Amino acid sequence: MQSIRSTRRRFLQYLSMATATLPVPGWAKRVAAVPDNAFSFVFLGDLHFDKLMHHDMGYLKDKYPNDIHQIENYSRITRENLASLMQVSRECAKETDASFLLQIGDFVEGLCGSKELASTQVNEFIDLVDRQQFGLPFLAIKGNHDITGTGAKEVYQEIVLPWQSRQLNRPATTANNMYVHKNARFILFDCFSEKESLVWLREAIKEHKKSEVLFFCTHVPVVPYDARSNWHVYVHPNQATEREELLNLLGEHKAVVLSGHLHKTSIVTRNTPSGNFVQIGLGSVVPSLDAPVKSHLKGLDAYSERLVELEPDFTPSTLELRKQILKEEKPFIRHYEYADFCGYSSVHVGRENNVSMTIYANASKTPWSQVNITELFRA
Secondary structure, eight states: OOTTSOOHHHHHHHHHHHGGGOSOHHHHHHHHTOOTTOEEEEEEOBOOBOOGGGSOHHHHHHHOGGGHHHHHHHHHHHHHTHHHHHHHHHHHHHHTTOSOEEEOSOOBOOOOSSHHHHHHHHHHHHHHHHHTTOOSOEEEOOOGGGGOSTTHHHHIIIIIHHHHHHHHTSOOOSSOEEEEETTEEEEEEOTTSHHHHHHHHHHHGGGOOTTSEEEEEESSOSSOOSSOTTOSTTOSGGGHHHHHHHHHHHHHTTOEEEEOSSSSEEEEEEEETTEEEEEEEOBOOOSOTTOOOEEEEESGGGOSGGGGGGSTTSOGGGHHHHHHHHHHHGGGEEEEEEEEOOEEEEEEEOGGGOEEEEEEETTOSSEEEEEEHHHHTTO
16 A cells, blocks of 8 residues: 555546557457446454543442453553554545445443443544544444443443444444445444344345345454354354354355454355355454564464464363364365454455455555455355
8 A cells, every 4th residue: 555556546547548549449448347336445343442531440440350451451552553543544545545444343442330431432432533534434333342331332322323323324223234335235243132133134134136245244253263262153052053044144145254353363264055255354453553463374274273272371261162163163164364463454346346355464554465355255
């Protein structure tokens, strides 16, 4: 994403001028046929916007003592790094002629301790977004932190949903929504109302046309991909039927799944009896602007029970369960890449609905990876 890179609009303008002198009319005709359905959007992972003043510390010490260090760290990240991330996201949106921004949930830290403090935190985040002057919709999925703590659920209903209604340009009465842009359909899935959401999804996904790209946007991933392999949708054994139904729907509709929650970067192709789908995991809680990319793994051999070793101290009591989940999932994995870093990305839907993504580490303008998502369906 260099400053000299043409935006799509400038590029098309250049091509339209260039075709006037092209010696091969057939090539000019192909250029003129560039589809109007092409578009880009900026994709952001968890942000955890936070300030210490957003919290009743007595409430934290009483109810969430183990989260105090995390809150202190996220407050530091908000203070030191979030402005840079938002700035580079704005520049990326401009350079790529983006149509909107999509944030995958946990846009705030939550755990405030009162409805008044939760309102302050959410309103300050919305104000931060407004100050960026994106001039574009800012779509935000529901994350667990967005509804955690006294008053948080009420604030989500009273402040977040009206804000999202304005971004979607239509009423949003729940976190389950659809957003159609050009030749792509975005399913915004509330993974914290699992029974109701699956009932809603069964009907909503029927509106997806085969000619459209389908993006399934969920805070919690569908496919486990790291040490926290018990952190995915419909993880409990008594939800096996629901999980199988969701997997098959995603495979049947060739969904591109966009997820967050784990604060890591991953690219996975998952097979189902109904077909393949691709899942991208992303986090945007940038610990420092020069944070290294760690634990970069790639290839099917890397997807194994040994992924639990990425976090050897994580909940020892669930170790065997997490290993078993990975073991059972492995036969369905067709492509796997993982790295421990946070950043942002740009997604492009182009000719013949080909989908590609450019992923950036931290707030860098140099790509970490450029991914042809359409090719991954064939893995």
